[in-house]
Amino acid sequence: MGVIDLHRHLDGAFRPESLYKEAKRRNLPQAKFSEQEFIQHCQVSPTCHTLTEFLNVFHFFYDIAQNLDFLAKASYEVVEDCKKDGLIYAELRFAPHLFISNTITVENVLDTVLEAIRKASIENQIPIRVIACVMRGSPVSYVDELVKLFPQYHSEGLVGLDLAGDESKYPGDEYATAFEKAAAEQIPITIHAGEAAGAESVWLAIDKLKAKRIGHGIHSISDHKLLSVLKEKNITLEICLTSNVQTGAVKSLADHPFPEFLRQNVPVTINTDDPSVSGITLSGELELAQKQFHLNKGDLQALQKQAVQAAFCEHSLKQDLLAILSAS
Secondary structure: OOEEEEEEEOHHHOOHHHHHHHHHHOOOHHHHOOHHHHHHHOOOOOOOOOHHHHHHHHHOOHHHHOOHHHHHHHHHHHHHHHHHOOEEEEEEEEOHHHHOOOOOOHHHHHHHHHHHHHHHHHHOOOOEEEEEEEEOOOOHHHHHHHHHHHHHHHOOOEEEEEEEOOOOOOOOHHHHHHHHHHHHOOOOEEEEEOOOOOHHHHHHHHHOOOOOEEEEOHHHHHOHHHHHHHHHOOOEEEEOHHHHHHOOOOOOHHHOOHHHHHHOOOOEEEOOEOHHHHOOOHHHHHHHHHHHHOOOHHHHHHHHHHHHHHOOOOHHHHHHHHHHHHHO
8 A cells, every 4th residue: 555645744755874984075064973973963862851852853953954965865865765665655754944055045945946856856756745844933035935936836836835844932922914914815834832832822823824635733632522523624634753752742652642533533644754854664663553552454545545645746646646545
């Protein structure tokens, strides 16, 4: 059975060995480490228990990726890795503004990443779409800029917008007007919420940021009214099991509300979040869920069909994906 990943960060899926080679090539400070030490810095520590600690891993290699040639190569490799893991569709998300510099614009970044993904998608025969993120704490103008650029890049594979980052520090109210403009332009929106903050963060994402999907959303479980709204509006929670344990969103997998979401018929999918940073694959996460929560083949197939329904891609592609799932 083919699998689908709706919540996979591009930078969280970069191959550490490729980052290391790039650091060596450009003689960057990170090149002082051995390759083994470097790879350890690119992955979360076994003692990581907060979202802030988790996100700090990315700061180790962001400057390495602020290079268009590397971005093109790394983006292509991420698609290759999706194919190797048996994916039949994925939505890769990244924050373009994290890779700009004095000589690199947001348009440069979008052009480079989308072209590399389009090429890799064709050559590896796997449809891939892209979601552009803005990190919490960034200027609101970043959202406005992406809304303005969206029509230009929609035909190139850009299918949605996201607000990501540390919600424990940045609730996100200030982005409401910008995301309302995006919704008015019929741009699909997914928002990271209910991961490091409570159900109130999910309410904000739905009511003010106009989210059609929620990244994580696990603390929705504490609010019965919110669960009803998620069901009524068919707002899917993008669940990332291992990541939720690593960020301290749940104490352990046994404490994860995923089975309760299933029991209450809340729309959910299983995703990776950051496969390289977390040291996981989607096939591994599904196997983990199957064993921990006693899922059968029908349950797993239902999760994949929900992923298709929640995807931001075009209707014709959804029909193709559903046909593949039905035939498996």
